[in-house]
Amino acid sequence: MPEPQTNASPRPGGRVFLALIRDTKPRMGQLAAALAMSILTTLASLLIPLLTKTIIDQGSLTSLKPSQMAMVVGAFVLQAVGGAVSVYLLNRLGQQLVASLRERLWSKLLALPVSYYDEHETGETISRMTNDTAVVKNLITEHLSGFVTGIISIIGSISILFYMDWKMTLVLLVVVPFAALVLMPLGRQMYRVSVGLQKETAGFTSVLSRVLSEIRLVKSSNAEPVEHTNGRSGIDTLFRYGLKEARIQALIMPVMALVITSLMVLVIGYGGWRVSTGTLSAGKLAAFLLYLFQIVIPFGQLTQFFTQWQKAVGATQTILETLQADGEDRTAGRAVRNAHQPIAVDRVSFSYGEEPVLKEVSFTMQPGKVTAIVGPSGSGKTTLFSLMERFYTPKGGEIRLGEDPVKDYSxxxxxxxxxxxxxxxxxxxxxxxxxxxxxxGREVPDGELEKAARMAYADGFIREFPDGYETEVGERGIKLSGGQRQRLAIARALLRNPDILMLDEATSSLDSQSEQYVQQALANLMKGRTTLVIAHRLSTVIDADQIVFLDKGVVTGIGTHAELYRTHDMYRQFADHQLRMPGDREQGQERGQEPAHEHKLERDAGSVRVSVPAPGRVRNAGS
Known part of the structure; x- marks a missing residue:
């Protein structure tokens, strides 16, 4: 299995990591206090072997002076209290830092355009928010203190040992370079495994997010075996990385044990011989053994710190990819003062890659009128909606409100x-x-809420729930029917009181009874608003003020239903297929008549009213 490539030079990554930490504005006073307490704790621990040496050399506790006893007690108390305070402050700092970092990420994720999410899986993004930031936090809370105090402990212990007996110290240091030669390559291997593990964890999170969010599709498609295989593949990959990590740990631990054992044998053997010859006191030998542990244990902490440091640098790279991505500025531009103006789509072109989706599309929507977009699947209807919402920017041409490009508005x-x-x-x-x-973004009075629900024909089913408006809808509204969800969406749009209305064939997937309610609700919603409709069924838009026919991203016809039926061959085929009963088709062709339409949107005093067909005449034909 190929392993991720690592950067040969860690210094630039380290600088980027430190810059990221500075950008989160950590409380430097709190950091300084935590490290100061750690240093005091380490200094106190360095005094304990010297005091032990004095006790052993003097032969009894009673021979200690009161000041020496006070130093012993003070050293133990300072070590305990200082260690506790330091750990708490560093954990607090780490939690504050990761909270700040996650807040920056969350703000960025909300500001990123839709195109970013087209290219990045949801699970990967979630992993950056949770797992990668946790790696940074762990470095601060669990390893930073050990790194600082470890260096102080090693330097302080070796300095005191040289002062006590330089010959014994040189013997002790003989083993350390050999241990470093083994541990440093293992540390690099651990870094590569850790980076790979982070990447695979993000991938596995993506699989979980995708499958669990669409669990009904998985079950209805009998796709459990396929998804089990996909999940098992991710689990096996994580398992292999875990085994690699375990093998490295299995080498590190024995090496550390070998170093400690070798040093103890050397110190006890050589020191014991010198004690027997009278050139070294028993107290000094005991001190040497205690200082030995104050060198070896911090050495292991330094190894862990550098491993975690490399992991944090790797996590920083993925976090920065998100933070440095171009986001939307929601407030840049001027406010829309008057939306009751014509909306012109002028020679708009767009492509997701090299293949164009829209090719110089042009038409104008008059204020308060209904414009319908029809055409075969894949013709670019939904993409046009996305451009109207400004989820994407046209590759060519522009959309204008009145005389002004919509891109000038915030x-x-x-x-x-x-x-x-x-x-x-x-x-x-x-x-x-x-x-x-x-x-x-505001409190909605109950009266306004209920009025919108009535206009959306949603108040009836809402009142039937025991909890009324406080009824839980479940994840993605799963506890409601399709028609109920549609009516709630219409009520939500009514509360927004929009000037421009965009309908993506809101009745195409409903049964006839639900469709009647939703069509009536839509009629209330469309009153006096500039409306753009994607039509999968011509029966719902034959009375639109204009119909735009899209075919393979090109506008091939604009007009009313009657005009397009006379002049546009493909539209006529759509109409003949969808709007006529099979038995009526030949008669109509013989008489040269236009199709008999089952659904009719009628104008009545400036409003849109739905004429519901007789039972048995409704067909749910899609484009």
């Missing part, structure tokens, strides 16, 4: 003027009230 202001009702009518987990008020 995203916040422009999108606040648009109401969107899609086929899926997405709902968030929460109550009906939460969903109706979602994104409004």
């Amino acid at each position: 995203l916040e202001s422009w999108r606040s003027r648009i109401g969107y009702v899609s086929q899926e009518s997405p709902l968030v987990s929460g109550t009906i009230r939460d969903n109706l008020c979602y994104g409004l």
Whole structure:
């Protein structure tokens, strides 16, 4: 299995990591206090072997002076209290740092355009928010103190040992270079494994997010065996990385044990011989053994720090990829003062890659009128909606409100003027009230809420729930039917009171009874608003003020239903297929008549009214 490539020079990555930490504005006073307590704790621990030496050499505790006893007690108390305070402060600092970092990431994720999410899986993004930031936190809370105090402990212990007996110290240091030669390559291997583990964890999180969010599709498609295989593949990969990590740990631990054992044998053997000859006191030998542990244990902490440091640098790279991505500025631009103007789509072109999706599309929507977009699947209808919402920027041409390009308006202001009702009518987990008020940013009085629900024909089923507007809808609104979700989406759009309405054939997936309610609700919603409709069924838009026919990203016809039926061959085929009963087709062709339409949107005093067909005449033909 190929392993991720690592950067040969860690210094630039280290600088980037430190810059990222500085950008989170950590509380330097708190960091200084934590490290100061760690240093005091380390200094106190360095005194304990010297005091032990004195006790042993003097032969009894009673021979100690009161000042020496006070130093012994003080050293132990300072070591305990200082260690506790240092650990708490560093953990607090780490939690504050990761909270700040996650807040920056969360703000960035909300500001990133839709195109970013087209190219990045949700699970990978979640992993950056949770796992990668946790790696940075662990470096601060668990390893930074050990790194600083470890260096102080090693330097202090070796300095005191040289002062006590330089010959014994040289013997002790003989083993350390050999241990370093073994541990340093193992540390590099651990870094590569850790980076790979982070990457595979992000990938596995993506699989979990995708499968669990679409569990009904998985089950209805009998795809459990396929997804089990996909998940097992990720689990096996993580298992192999875990085994690699275990093998490295299995080498590190024996090497450390070998170093400690060798040093103890050398110190005890050589020191014991010198004690027997009278050239070294028993107290000094005991001190040497205690200082030995104050060198070896911090050496292991330094190894862990550098391993975690490399992991944090790797995590920083993935975090920075997100933080440095171009985001949207919702407030840049001027506010929309008057949305009741013509909206012109002028020679708009767009492509997701090299293949164009829209090719110089042009048409104008008059204020307060209904424009329908029809055409075969893949013709670019949904992409056009995305451009209207400014999820993407046209590759060529522009969209104008009146005489001004819509790109001159702030995203916040422009999108606040648009109401969107899609086929899926997405709902968030929460109550009906939460969903109706979602994104409004204000308290909605009960009267206003109930009025919108009545206009959307949703108040009836809401009142039937025991909890009314406080009813939980479940994840993605799963506890509601399709028609209920659609009516809630329409009520939500009514509360926004948009000037521009975009409907992505909101009735295409409903049964006839639900469709009647939703069509009536849509009629209330469309009154006096500039409306753009994606039509999968011509029966719902034959009375639109204009119909734009898209075919392979090109506008091939614009006009009313009657005009297009007379002049546009493909539109006529669509109409003949969808709007006529099979038995009526030949008669109509013989008489030269236009199709008999089952659904009819009628104008009545400036409003849109739905004429519901007789039973048995409704067909759910899609494009």
